[in-house]
Amino acid sequence: MxxxxxxxxxxxxxxxxxxxxxxxxxxxxxxxxxxxxxxxxxxxxxxxxxxxxxxxxxxxxxxxxxxxxxxxxxxxxxxxxxxxxxxxxxxxxxxxRPRYEPANDVIEVPLHGRIAAGAPIEALEGQTSLPVPAALLGPGEHYALEVSGDSMIDAGIFDGDFALVKRTNVARDGEIVVALVNDEEATLKYLRRENGMIRLDPANPSHQPQVYQPAQVQVQGKLAGLLRRYH
Known part of the structure; x- marks a missing residue:
């Protein structure tokens, strides 16, 4: 009942x-x-x-x-x-009665706070979600992060953009990744491996690469797309 x-x-x-x-x-x-x-x-x-x-x-x-x-x-x-x-x-x-298929043109992905495109800042876990056109995402699990900073502007990623991230812990050299540094700070950068070290490269000449021991860096996802709001 x-x-x-x-x-x-x-x-x-x-x-x-x-x-x-x-x-x-x-x-x-x-x-x-x-x-x-x-x-x-x-x-x-x-x-x-x-x-x-x-x-x-x-x-x-x-x-x-x-x-x-x-x-x-x-x-x-x-x-x-x-x-x-x-x-x-x-x-x-x-x-x-006719059966109606659910609307699949929009997907709700978790929105997990802000991520630095500059010096690493803490990635905040949020309780909200972001509606994303399904065409922007491929297969796999995704989440979103709000970008803070200007270190990736030459890659077309600006402060206030929403990075759409495919969840994974592996990435190839040259891919833009969400990297967790020292288990507490996250940043959005190009991933490079060089001389046994991990280098996180910006896409802005005014910012310097960040170099870490492999144990200091965990890949938490790869950039899959961007959303931008115009005010």
């Missing part, structure tokens, strides 16, 4: 899919259900997913699909329950 809010949410998602072919955003669901925060939406979505009523695709924005509609009564007031039951009974069976 679903709660009234769970029942209301699955109806709202299905209605939006039938109208537009795109599932609603978490903000739209929060407003439609008169919830105080998106965390309430997350809990409802998780509960419906566990019960097999919906599914969501990882790392894709607004990717919800209704697998089945509830047939049982819901909690809450009798009037609300009757209204929701009437709405469900009036719908055709799930097998008779």
């Amino acid at each position: 679903l709660t009234a809010k769970q029942h209301e949410l699955i109806r709202f998602i299905q209605d939006r899919l039938e109208e537009t072919g795109i599932s609603p955003s978490f903000e739209e669901m929060k407003e439609a259900l008169d919830l105080k925060s998106k965390s309430g939406v997350h809990r409802l979505i998780s509960a419906l997913e566990e019960r097999g009523f919906i599914r969501r695709l990882p790392n894709r924005a607004r990717a919800l699909e209704v697998l089945k509609q509830p047939e049982d009564a819901v909690g809450g007031s009798s009037a609300a329950s009757a209204r929701l039951r009437d709405n469900v009974v009036s719908m055709p069976p799930a097998s008779a």
